[in-house]
Amino acid sequence: MTPTVSGSRLKSTVAALAADRFAGRRVGTPGGRAAGRWLAGQLRAIGASVTTDEFPVAGVRELYRTPEFAWSAGSTHRRGVHRRNFAEHLVSADLPAPRTGELAVADSDEWRAKWVLAPDLGVAARARFEGAAGLLVPRGTDAEGWMPKMIAGPPVGALPVIAVRTGLHDEMARAGSGTVTASMPLRTVEVIGSNVHGVLREPAAGSPGVLLTAHFDGVGDDPQQRLPAAADNASGVAVVLEAARLLAPLLPDHVGLAASLLDGEEAGARGAAHHAPNVRSGTYVLNVDGAAQLGDGAAVEAGGPAHDLLAALDQTGRETGVPLRAGAMPSDNRRYAAAGLPAIGIGMGMPGYQTPAETADRVETATLVAATRLVVATVLRLAVHSRGLIALPHKDELQREG
Structure with a gap:
């Protein structure tokens, strides 16, 4: 068939997530736990045996x-x-209530109780020693004027630190004075994550498995x-679910197939x-992180003993017409590669990355389809190359519906 x-x-999967x-x-x-439960149901619907595992x-x-x-x-007011x-800023201390203080520039003599306008965090030690109200450091925006969100990074410092849009930071520096009122209700929490794993078939003894x-x-x-x-990463999840659905009836019985939808x-x-240390040695891992906007090609990063996997991907890219380029993919694939598994990360764009503009309508159907075809093929x-050859579908036989 x-x-x-x-x-x-x-597209329906992307919209749902x-x-x-x-x-x-x-x-x-x-919300994260509810998404995991929903995805477990999606894996069961394609015939997978589903398990979850929790981690701190x-x-x-x-x-x-x-x-x-x-x-x-003076007459300038910016809210x-x-x-x-x-x-x-990820190093910021928690500042629950608004704090008001005069503005001080980096070369001011007196910083106590003042908000210090600084080019970077290099003055943090002095600011802490002198009892500054906090630091204001510059940060750029994306092409659409958003400052993307992050939730993990360097250790928390002793002072509130606020990242100010570069243009506003420059305006404040030119003025060199004024009053700042700011809060930063930002705490550090420890939570429990939960991966969702679906096994569609176990590999036969001595046979390969694909994750x-x-x-x-x-x-x-x-x-x-x-x-x-x-885009990051409902689109990648949609591709994995669709690829697993297509591959389950096509692979020879001895080849293993599983899908892991990862948290954290x-x-x-x-x-x-x-998860990576518990994966069967030799399992081929294909990780999709971003499949929203193909642009000039898919970014590919190989790690571990991935020669065979990379060769297959390279040939498939040529046959399916999906341009591939070497590019950094700092995602889950690196964890599997570090565990000694042949692993490749694939990314096809994330419009609106980690901002309110990262909406479902910006995920291109054509890119989702191209990513699915690439993974399946x-x-x-x-x-x-495993025991028992199968007939490969021609690139045009991986039909698109909808």
Whole structure:
């Protein structure tokens, strides 16, 4: 039977994961846990035997109220909009209530109780010693004027630190004075993540197995703002589910097939780190992180003993017409490669990355279909080199529906 790639099913999966009920799918939140349960049901629907495994995730940064920022100097008054004009810095100490202080520039003599406008964190030690109110450091925006959200990074410092949009930071530096009122309700939490694993068939003794992976967690909504996480990585999850559905009836019986939908990637790829040491040695791992906008080609990163996997992917890219380019893919694939498994990460764009603009309508159906075709054909090509050849579908036989 000719395999059919369903564009409508792919888009439906993306829309479902980006919906309000999952609230950005941050690890350890009710929305994230609900998304995991929904995905377990999707795996069962394609015939997988489903298990979950839990793991602790420490050091997650959590905004528990919308932060505030305002600056006044003479007749100039600027009230910042969170993620447009200012955002949390990951080293910031918690500042629950607004704090008001005069503005000081980096070469000012007196910093006590003042908000220090600094080029970077290099002055943090002096600011702490002198009792500054906090630091204001510059940060750029994406092409659409957003400051993307992150939830894991360096250790928390002793002072509130606010990232101010570069243009506003420059304006404040030119003025060199004024009054700043700001809050940063940002705490560090420890949560429990949960991976969702689906096994469609176990490999026969001495035969290869294939593991398809994608992380389903996002950075989570802000207290008063949605971050749908449609590209990163609802799109990759949709591709893995669709590819697993297509591959299950096509692979020879002795070739293993499993799909792992991973939690905690945005907090340091914790789900993959927890899972990778338990994966059967020699399993081929294909990880999809972002399949929203192909552009000039898919970024590919190989790790571990991935020569055969990379050769299959390269040939398949030529045959399916999907351009491939070497590119950094700092995602779950690196955890599997570090565990000694042949692993490849594939990425096809993330418009609106980790901002409120990362909506389901920006995920291209054509890119989802292209990514699915690439994954399916690569796995089938790998199977050709295993015991018992199978007939590979021609690139045009991986039909698109919807």
